[in-house]
Amino acid sequence: MKKKLLSLVLLPAVLAAGLVGCGNGGGGSAPAVSSGEKVVLNEVAHSIFYAPMYVAIEEGYFAEEGIELELVTGFGADKTMTAVLSDEADIGFMGSEASIYTYLGGTSDPVVNFAQLTQRAGNFLVSREPIEDFSWDMLKGKNVLGGRAGGILVNM
Numbered sequence: 001m002k003k004k005l006l007s008l009v010l011l012p013a014v015l016a017a018g019l020v021g022c023g024n025g026g027g028g029s030a031p032a033v034s035s036g037e038k039v040v041l042n043e044v045a046h047s048i049f050y051a052p053m054y055v056a057i058e059e060g061y062f063a064e065e066g067i068e069l070e071l072v073t074g075f076g077a078d079k080t081m082t083a084v085l086s087d088e089a090d091i092g093f094m095g096s097e098a099s100i101y102t103y104l105g106g107t108s109d110p111v112v113n114f115a116q117l118t119q120r121a122g123n124f125l126v127s128r129e130p131i132e133d134f135s136w137d138m139l140k141g142k143n144v145l146g147g148r149a150g151g152i153l154v155n156m
Contacts, residue, residue: 038068042080042089046073050093084111 043050056062062069072089074080077098083089085102092098096113103110131138 036066036068038070039091040070040072040083040089041091041093042072042074042083044074044077044080044092044094081111 057069057071072083074083074089074092074094077094080089080092080094081098081102084092085107092111099111099113125144
């Protein structure tokens, strides 16, 4: 019963993303996924936040609904966005910043975002040394470096 409930929660989110995808430039909606059609989903990285989706894939819930889901890991929002824009992927799981950069770059067909797919950003604050009783106030006056190449240094 829990498995079916999980698939009922996850399936609409993935289907909604697949049905909307990128706009077609004409103001219409994207065509629906037909039974047995392959859908390529490019995730920016493997994440514990996507665990329900991984379970649904492994348990065959997408296949039961006639969806042949191919999961690809992009290893970066830029690569995931490129896959979506070049039609190598139908759906991209990534943060909204890649969509914003693409829009600001002047794309004629901006992608559509869904907010709070995972309800969390997926970012973690990591320290070199253990800190007992951590408080966010401890970051005041400190520098925090983004955790990827090209990340920014923020003075808190």
